[in-house]
Amino acid sequence: MDTILPYALLCFTSFFTLTNPLGTMPVFLTMTNGLGEKERRHIVKRxxxxxxxxxxxxxxxxxxxxxxxxxxxxxxxxxxxxIILKIGYDMLQARYTNTKLKDEEIKAYADDISITPLSIPMLCGPGAIANGIIMMDDAHTWSLKVTLVAVIAVVYILTYIILRLSTRLVKVIGETGNNVMMRLMGLILMVIAVECFVGGMRPILIDLIQESRL
Structure with missing residues (x-):
């Protein structure tokens, strides 16, 4: 239990920040502008x-x-x-997404925006995929693997709820509140990225030092 709880917290923090449903809200509302609640619910679910x-x-x-x-x-x-450091830096600058949609592109996406660009690369981008692979590498027991899958499921359930309530949340949080939350999550994500970078660099440097002594 002492190992599972910190691992679950790290997984949740990193995945929720990388999935970034709060930052996706403005883009989602733009892409689904003019659609009814039934269509929006179907798009978010899929x-x-x-x-x-x-x-x-x-x-x-x-x-x-x-x-x-x-x-x-x-x-x-x-x-x-x-990769994660770059995403965190963009969030620290309150940049919602790297995907910029024009009016004609929104119409083109209307048939199947649930796959692209909403699912890929917004809700499941390179950062989230890389983080998943790394977290699985750190899960040395079946209990940690189950925890990882459960946390990912919880994150996407929360993502579904947030996007379903996006029209109400945007009014409650406001643009300023959304930007503040984005910057805080971006800062947390940059810290996780540094830890990830150092974790990969340390054994390589140790091996180089040991080889130089031979």
Missing amino acids: ATIISFIILIAFTFCGQFLFKFFGISTNGFRIAAGI
Whole structure:
């Protein structure tokens, strides 16, 4: 229990911040402008389910991909740390998303925006996938693996609820409140990214020092 609780907290904080449903709200409202509540509910439900399936698939298949392509875990941690650091920095600047939609693009996405861009890359982007693979690598017991899957499920359930209530939440939180929350989550994400980067760099440096002494 002493190991599961901190691990679950770290998983929840990192995944919720990377999924960033609060930052996705303005873009979601823009893309679904003019649609009814029934259509919005269908889009959110499908997007969260697809994102969950994709993230779980990459989380469990990550180690196989490492072996297949000959990628080291430490190298991936460094790369993931850089990716997550960039996302955290953008959030610290209160940038909602890297995806910019024009009026004609919104119409093009209307048929299936639940997959692209809402699910990929907004709710399940490279940062979330990289974080899932790293967290699975740290889950050395079945209890931690179950905890990881449960936390991911909880995060996407919360994401579904937040996006379903997005029209009300935007009015309550306001633009200023949303920007403040974005910056706080971005700062937390940058700290996690630094820890991830250092965790991957440390064993590499130790190996280099040991080889230099031989």
